[in-house]
Every structure is written in C-alpha cells, then in structure tokens.
Amino acid sequence: MSTVSEPTSTSRNPAVAATSFKRPRRRSGVEQKGSPLWGVLAWVVGLLFVTPVLWMLLTSFHSEVDAATNPPSLFAPLTLDAYRNFFGITGGGNPWPPLINSATASVGSTVLVLLLAIPAAYALSIKPVKKWTDVLFFLLSTKFLPIVAGLLPLFLFARTTGLLDNITLLTLLYTTMNLPIAIWMMRSFLAEVPVEMLEAAQLDGAGLVTILRRVVAPVALPGIAATALICFIFSWNELLLARTLTSVVAGTAPVYLTGFATSQGLFLAQVCAAAFVISLPVLVAGFAAQDKLVQGLSLGAVK
Amino acid sequence: MSPTEATPVHAPDLTPRQRTTYEQPQGAAARSRREARRRRLPLLPAMVLVVVATQLPFLVTIIVSFMDWNALRPDQRGFAGLDNYVSVFTNASTRSAVWTTIVLTVVVVGVSLVLGTLIALLLDRKFLGRGAVRTMMIAPFLVVPVAAALLWKHALLNPSFGLFNGVLTWVWSLFGSSSPPQVAWLQEYPLLAVEMSLIWQWTPFMMLIVLAGLQSKPLDVVEAARMDGAGALQIFRYLTFPHLRRYLELGGLLGSIYIVQNFDAVFIMTAGALGTANLPYTIYATFFQRQDYGLASAQGVVVVIGTIIIATFALRVVSSLFDEENAR
Numbered sequence: 218m219s220t221v222s223e224p225t226s227t228s229r230n231p232a233v234a235a236t237s238f239k240r241p242r243r244r245s246g247v248e249q250k251g252s253p254l255w256g257v258l259a260w261v262v263g264l265l266f267v268t269p270v271l272w273m274l275l276t277s278f279h280s281e282v283d284a285a286t287n288p289p290s291l292f293a294p295l296t297l298d299a300y301r302n303f304f305g306i307t308g309g310g311n312p313w314p315p316l317i318n319s320a321t322a323s324v325g326s327t328v329l330v331l332l333l334a335i336p337a338a339y340a341l342s343i344k345p346v347k348k349w350t351d352v353l354f355f356l357l358s359t360k361f362l363p364i365v366a367g368l369l370p371l372f373l374f375a376r377t378t379g380l381l382d383n384i385t386l387l388t389l390l391y392t393t394m395n396l397p398i399a400i401w402m403m404r405s406f407l408a409e410v411p412v413e414m415l416e417a418a419q420l421d422g423a424g425l426v427t428i429l430r431r432v433v434a435p436v437a438l439p440g441i442a443a444t445a446l447i448c449f450i451f452s453w454n455e456l457l458l459a460r461t462l463t464s465v466v467a468g469t470a471p472v473y474l475t476g477f478a479t480s481q482g483l484f485l486a487q488v489c490a491a492a493f494v495i496s497l498p499v500l501v502a503g504f505a506a507q508d509k510l511v512q513g514l515s516l517g518a519v520k
Numbered sequence: 521m522s523p524t525e526a527t528p529v530h531a532p533d534l535t536p537r538q539r540t541t542y543e544q545p546q547g548a549a550a551r552s553r554r555e556a557r558r559r560r561l562p563l564l565p566a567m568v569l570v571v572v573a574t575q576l577p578f579l580v581t582i583i584v585s586f587m588d589w590n591a592l593r594p595d596q597r598g599f600a601g602l603d604n605y606v607s608v609f610t611n612a613s614t615r616s617a618v619w620t621t622i623v624l625t626v627v628v629v630g631v632s633l634v635l636g637t638l639i640a641l642l643l644d645r646k647f648l649g650r651g652a653v654r655t656m657m658i659a660p661f662l663v664v665p666v667a668a669a670l671l672w673k674h675a676l677l678n679p680s681f682g683l684f685n686g687v688l689t690w691v692w693s694l695f696g697s698s699s700p701p702q703v704a705w706l707q708e709y710p711l712l713a714v715e716m717s718l719i720w721q722w723t724p725f726m727m728l729i730v731l732a733g734l735q736s737k738p739l740d741v742v743e744a745a746r747m748d749g750a751g752a753l754q755i756f757r758y759l760t761f762p763h764l765r766r767y768l769e770l771g772g773l774l775g776s777i778y779i780v781q782n783f784d785a786v787f788i789m790t791a792g793a794l795g796t797a798n799l800p801y802t803i804y805a806t807f808f809q810r811q812d813y814g815l816a817s818a819q820g821v822v823v824v825i826g827t828i829i830i831a832t833f834a835l836r837v838v839s840s841l842f843d844e845e846n847a848r
Contacts, residue, residue, distance in 0.1 A: 253647070255642060255645050255647060256645070256647025256648055256649075256650075258642060259639075259642040259643060259645075259647060259650070259653050260649065260653055262639055262642065262653075262657070263652075263653035263654075263656035263657050264656065266656060266657050266659065266660055266720065266723070266724065267656035267657070267659045267660075268683075269660070269671055269672070269675070269676055269683075269720065270659045270660065270663060270671075272671075272675060272676070272683050273663075273667075273671050273675055276675055284681070285680075285681040286681060286686075287680060287681045287685060287686045287689050288686045288687070288689040288690040288693065289681075289683060289686040289687070289690070333565050333566040333569065334566060336562030336563070336565070336566070337562060337563045337565075337566035337567070339562055340559055340560065340561070340562040340563040341563065344559045345559075346556070346559045346560050346563060352563070352567075356570065358828075358831065359570055359574045359575075360777050361777060361824075361827050361828060361831040362574055362578060362824055362827070363780065363781045363799070363800060363820070363823050363824065363827060364781060364800075365781065365783070365799070365800040365803045365804060365820060365823070366577075366578060366581055366803070366820030366821065366823055366824045367574065367577030367578055367581060367820075368803070368804070368807060368816075368820070369580075369581060369584060369807060369813055369816060369817055369820070370576070370577035370578075370580035370581055370584070371577050372807075373580075374577075389573070390573065392569070393569055393570055393572075393573035393574065396566055396569065396570055397570060400566060425562065450662075453664065454664050454665050454666075456665065456666055456783060456784045456787070457783045457784075457800070457804070461804075461808075470664075471664060471665075471666040471667075471784075474664070474666045474667060474670065475666060475787070475788065477670055478669075478670060478673070478788050485674055485675060485678075485681065488670055488674050488675070489671070489674075489675055491667075491670075492663070492664070492666075492667035492668075492670050492671055493667070495664050495666075495667055496662065496663045496664045496667045499662050499663075499664060500659070500662045500663070503658060503661070503662035504655060504658070504662070507654070507655065507658060510658075510728065511728050511729075511731065511732045
C-alpha cells in the first residue's frame with residue numbers, strides 16, 4: 218500500500234510547492250476590469266459619503282445668514298467670519314487652551330503607549346512567553362470593559378488625589394485605554410521580523426535594547442507608525458473620560474466642542490468651523506497615511 | 521508555541537558541552553526559569569498599568585454597587601445589599617436602555633458591515649480615480665465623533681435649514697411645488713437619526729477592513745477557478761467570501777466594542793431623549809444628574825456582565841482569528 222501512495226505523493230509535492238512559490242505577492246494585471254458602470258457607481262457612493270464633510274466645509278465659509286437658508290445656498294459669497302469668531306479674533310471664545318490640552322494628551326499618551334507596547338509586543342511575538350494567547354485574550358477583554366463602568370472610581374480617585382481637571386491624569390488614562398489595541402497591532406507587525414536576524418544578533422551578544430533598536434525597529438517601523446496614528450486618533454477623539462475628569466483648566470477639544478451642542482446651535486457656520494478645525498489634525502493624519510491605517514486596523518488578521 | 525519548542529530556537533549559542541549540562545534536570549529547570557523571567561520582563565510594565573487602570577476601578581465599582589451612596593444625601597451612606605441591582609432590573613428606563621443599546625449596536629454594525637462590504641467590492645475593481653474615491657470614502661471615519669454628531673444634528677438634520685430638508689425643498693421646487701415635505705428628523709425619528717450618523721461614520725471603517733481582505737486574496741486561485749468556468753457568483757460564494765470571513769468577523773467585533781460603548785452621538789444629538797438613551801448614557805446620567813453612585817455602579821456591573829457574555833460568544837466565533845495565529 219505504501220508503495221502505491223509514495224510515488225503519487227512525491228509527484229504531487231513539487232507541483233504544490235511550485236504553485237505556492239509562484240503566487241504573486243502583489244496583484245498584477247489580472248485585476249477585474251468590469252464595465253465602466255461600476256466605476257460610475259463607486260464615484261456616486263464616494264461622493265454621497267463625502268458630501269456631509271464638504272457641506273460642513275462650505276457652510277463654515279458662509280456668513281451665518283447664508284448658512285441658515287432653505288433651500289441651501291450653494292453659491293453664497295465666501296467669508297472667514299466663522300473662523301474669526303471661533304478663534305476669538307472678533308470676540309467669542311478662546312479655543313487654544315483646549316486644543317493645546319488635546320495635543321498634549323494625544324501626543325503624550327501615544328509616546329507612552331509606544332514605549333510600553335513595543336517591549337510587550339516583542340515579548341509576545343518574537344520570544345513568546347508561556348500562555349501568550351491568554352495574555353492577548355486578556356488584553357482584548359479589557360476593551361470589553363465599558364469605560365463607563367470605571368468612571369465613578371476614576372472620578373473619586375481624581376477628586377481625592379487632587380488630579381481632577383489635570384491633563385496628566387487624562388494622558389495616563391488614554392495610555393491605558395490604547396495600550397491593549399496597540400500591543401495587538403504591534404505584535405502582528407513584529408511577527409514579520411525574521412527569526413534568523415534575531416538569532417544572529419543574539420549570537421553577537423546584543424542585549425534587549427540593542428536588538429529592539431537595531432534589528433526590530435527598522436523592520437517594524439511602518440507598523441509602529443500605524444499604531445501611533447491610531448492611538449493618536451482615539452485619544453484626540455475621546456469625550457467621555459475628558460468630560461468626566463476635566464472642566465476648566467484641562468478641558469480637551471471635544472469637550473470644548475460640546476459647548477456648541479446647545480448654546481450656540483443656531484450659529485451654524487461657527488459650529489461647522491469649530492467641527493472642521495478640531496477634526497483637521499485627524500483628517501490630515503488619516504489622509505496622509507491611508508495605507509498604514511488599513512494595515513493597522515486589520516490588526517494583521519492575515520499574518 | 522510551547523516553550524519546549526521555543527527554547528532550542530533561542531538558545532543557539534550553546535556549545536555541545538553546554539548542551540549536555542542543559543539537558544541535566546537541575547540546570548535545565550533553573551535555566552528555563554531564568555529564561556521565562558527574562559521573557560516576561562518586557563511585558564510587565566504594560567500589564568501592570570493595564571491591570572491597575574482597568575481592573576482596579578472595576579473592583580471599586582463592584583464594591584460601590586452594593587452600597588447606598590447618593591452624593592446628594594451624604595448622611596445615608598451605608599451597605600445596601602442587592603437593592604441597587606433590584607432597581608436596575610425593575611427600573612423601566614434601565615430596561616429600555618438595554619434594549620436601545622442592543623438595537624443600536626445590531627443595526628449600526630449590521631448595516632455598516634453590509635454597506636462596507638459592498639463598497640469594498642466596488643473599490644476592489646479598477647476604475648478611473650479609484651484613489652480619489654477611496655479618499656472620499658474614508659473622510660467620515662476621520663471626522664471627530666463629537667464634530668460628526670454636531671454636523672448631523674445642526675447642519676444636516678435641522679428641520680428648518682438642514683441639508684436634508686433643504687434638498688427636499690430644492691427637489692420639490694424643481695417640479696414647481698412650494699410645499700415640500702419637511703421632516704423634524706431628530707424629533708420624529710430620533711433613534712434612526714443617531715443610527716444614520718453612526719452608520720455614516722462606521723461604514724468606511726468596515727470598508728477599509730474588508731478592502732484589506734480583498735487585496736490580500738490570492739489571485740491565482742481565482743484565475744484558476746475562472747479558467748475552470750466558475751461564474752462571478754460562484755467565485756464570490758466559494759472563494760472570496762470564505763477568505764473574507766475573518767475580516768468580516770474582525771470588523772464586526774471591533775465595531776461592536778465601540779458601538780456598545782458609544783456615548784458621543786447619543787449625548788450630543790438627543791441627550792438621551794425620546795428613547796435613544798443607551799447604557800453608557802444612562803449610567804452617565806445616573807452618575808452626574810442623580811448623583812446616585814450606588815445605582816450607577818450597579819448599572820455599570822450589569823453592563824460589564826452583559827458585555828462579557830456577548831464577548832465570550834463573539835470570541836468563540838472569532839476564534840478562527842486565533843487558529844491561524846497558533847499555526848505560526
């Protein structure tokens with residue numbers, strides 16, 4: 218029986234090996250072309266989704282009178298009045314403290330996340346610790362704990378320690394909020410580092426820091442960038458913690474923006490200008506790094 | 521990967537003589553303990569911080585949930601037993617919050633997943649300006665959630681000068697009508713309004729994940745299937761869809777995590793009015809408006825238990841994500 222099965226298996230193996238070897242890494246000219254109708258449909262859908270954003274932008278450049286018309290006035294004269302008002306040039310509020318607070322908390326927590334997540338992901342991917350899947354499960358499960366369920370203790374803690382309305386506490390909390398997802402993402406990116414390179418470095422007697430800096434970092438840099446971008450976006454967007462734990466001094470941009478929800482609701486152009494300015498950092502970062510965003514968001518599900 | 525197969529890989533610097541000592545039971549045990557500690561070390565700071573910042577507050581929440589603690593009546597603080605839990609389950613507004621959370625999550629995740637997949641299939645084809653369309657599609661996901669909620673509330677759904685009613689007026693005027701239908705969206709369809717804004721924000725997210733899946737699809741297999749005479753539908757059903765499954769599961773899982781916890785849209789657009797109060801908003805209101813710390817904590821614990829049940833179920837389903845990882 219074995220004599221029968223042996224030749225077939227040997228004759229099949231090279232064929233399998235050959236096809237898997239020939240598999241193209243990137244898609245080439247064999248892409249589906251389809252009729253131009255599909256392209257038109259895609260354009261219609263894309264325009265439909267971007268319209269609210271463009272509408273926000275257009276309205277922000279209208280005067281309040283032109284903004285509040287029905288039917289909409291597409292061709293009303295453009296003005297910077299709403300932006301002058303938002304930035305307090307012609308009276309009104311001062312958005313700089315909240316913008317600076319948001320920048321501090323987002324950039325600060327992103328740096329902290331990277332400092333903590335890279336060694337952790339290294340431990341989980343390249344030198345797997347015992348029960349590493351359990352560790353990953355645990356990390357993901359912390360994301361299932363709704364933030365709102367820890368709100369009261371965090372509030373009480375902040376009040377008793379005098380850290381209420383303090384941007385440092387918010388920065389630390391954003392760090393722990395993003396850390397689990399960051400470790401997940403980093404782990405899949407670090408898994409791309411060839412084991413042979415690590416072994417060679419170890420043979421040369423390199424320590425952890427040297428290995429991370431010289432071997433791991435260059436290979437994993439795009440992944441690190443993607444992780445940083447996503448942490449920055451989540452921190453910049455966060456509202457619930459910021460609203461609970463900050464007020465006057467440490468209020469972030471989204472908290473400042475909620476002030477427009479009711480009191481200034483009728484100043485449509487200014488609401489749109491404020492919404493656009495505060496979204497701008499995320500829009501710019503997101504557009505600049507579209508591919509990395511995709512890679513990061515799929516959490517390396519294929520690897 | 522088990523430590524037994526990992527150890528030799530990471531101990532390549534052993535000379536044959538050392539290898540002999542390594543195989544002696546005593547030395548091996550000490551060595552592997554030391555090795556294990558060294559491997560765990562880089563993981564520790566992150567784990568300590570995550571445990572302190574997520575598990576500790578939750579423990580306090582559990583303790584407070586058994587207390588009678590209302591900040592408006594500080595003299596009555598004490599042990600309450602199961603009172604808070606009884607009021608969670610007998611309270612009509614909490615029950616409706618549970619229902620709202622479920623409906624919101626299922627509708628938003630379901631619709632944005634289906635829409636996102638269809639749009640990803642469109643964008644996977646080659647056409648003029650594909651990059652531009654993809655950039656346009658991503659925009660909603662990149663608007664700060666508070667800004668998006670404000671945009672929908674004031675610029676799009678406002679009954680007197682929002683874009684939606686404005687377009688209705690404009691279209692009707694094309695046909696010479698001066699009495700177009702004008703809808704008070706947020707008053708008449710409050711939950712639908714919140715769902716629309718969230719679907720608009722999350723469809724691009726789903727589209728991105730599915731698109732990443734589509735572009736990693738091995739094309740030679742598809743080519744071979746087409747040679748063998750498989751139709752477009754058959755290719756989708758038997759090749760594309762199974763390949764996409766894990767991406768769809770991942771999108772559903774991540775989307776659910778964030779939509780269940782959604783606070784911004786409900787808070788800004790309706791402030792929880794007209795049956796749109798989901799659990800996060802309800803807890804926030806119990807905490808800040810009624811200042812009933814005990815009840816708010818009990819609500820929080822119930823949410824966590826509910827989420828854990830759903831999450832365990834979801835992770836079982838999504839465990840295909842882990843199968844492949846283990847094979848590495």
